[in-house]
Amino acid sequence: MMKGVHFPLSIVATLALATFLVSASDPSPLQDFCVAINNTESAVFVNGKFCKDPKLATANDFFFSGLRIPGNTSNPVGSFVTPANVEQIAGLNTLGISLARIDFAPNGLNPPHTHPRGTEFLIVLEGTLYVGFVTSNGDNNRLFTKVLNKGDVFVFPVGLIHFQLNVGHVNALAVAGLSSQNPGVITIAKAVFGSNPSINPDVLAKAFQVDDKEVEYLQKQFWYNNN
Structure with a gap:
């Protein structure tokens, strides 16, 4: 289990600014599929979330403390992702953004995966990561890679396969901003x-x-x- 890491104020500010500069992309689907139904009494899932009366909203609707907690990297891949999307922060509904904390043990890997509904903006807070993404068939599946150190930033375009590997000898920590309230993930x-x-x-x-x-x-x- 990784010990808590204090986020430098400058890094947090940079991440916050960059996240909000990402264009909201949620006019597109927010879930894998949404089957049309005529009988609304049987309707359960919607493309997004139902909204509460704004007069009933509280500060807790816009708050989540989970990113301060280190993820348990004692698993087969040696990494752990803690999401902060609309499922954890109800106030993100309709705002088109979300976050995730990614903890890595030495040699830990966030395996190749895609986010079908969101571009990812990654910033390294601790350690050294080897990251990359692969373009689509039309671009001959080119591989873009980079070694990132503390404070470095990398972008993974929406829908493309990407990964992160801790190539350092100590634990690593990164935070990702995503351009969807529910970006989804396909490992x-x-x-x-x-x-x-x-x-x-x-x-x-x-x-x-x-x-x-x-x-x-x-x-x-x-x-x-x-x-």
Whole structure:
């Protein structure tokens, strides 16, 4: 478990400013799908959240203390993500932004993943991270990478596969700002090999050009979800 890290005021101010400069992108979907329904009595999920009467709002609707708590990195990937989106901060509804704290053990990895509904703005608060993202097929899947040190910033464009790896010998800490109140996350390995129900091994064997047995082995593994 990582010990608490005090955020320098200048870093917090920079992050706050940069986050609010990100264009709100939430006219687009805020969830994986929203099936239309004619009978509103059976309606449960909406593209966003219902709003309370503004007169009933309190300061607690805009407050979350969870980012001060270090995440437990004692897991298979050695990292832990603490989100601060609309699920934790009700007052973020309709504002188009969210945050996340990412703790890393030495050699800890935030595995390749995407945020289907948000661009990510990452700032390193402690340690050294090797980060990168891959462009789409139309751009020949180019890989952009960078080694980030304390105070450095990197941007992961919306929807693109990206990752962060702690290449230092001590714990690392980063905070991410995202341009959606509910950016979503798809961890690639878990989604492909740990889907429920499982994808037909013949499909994955042909896609990855490997033997069916290798696919079946991977599908039997426990794919940790740290997001």
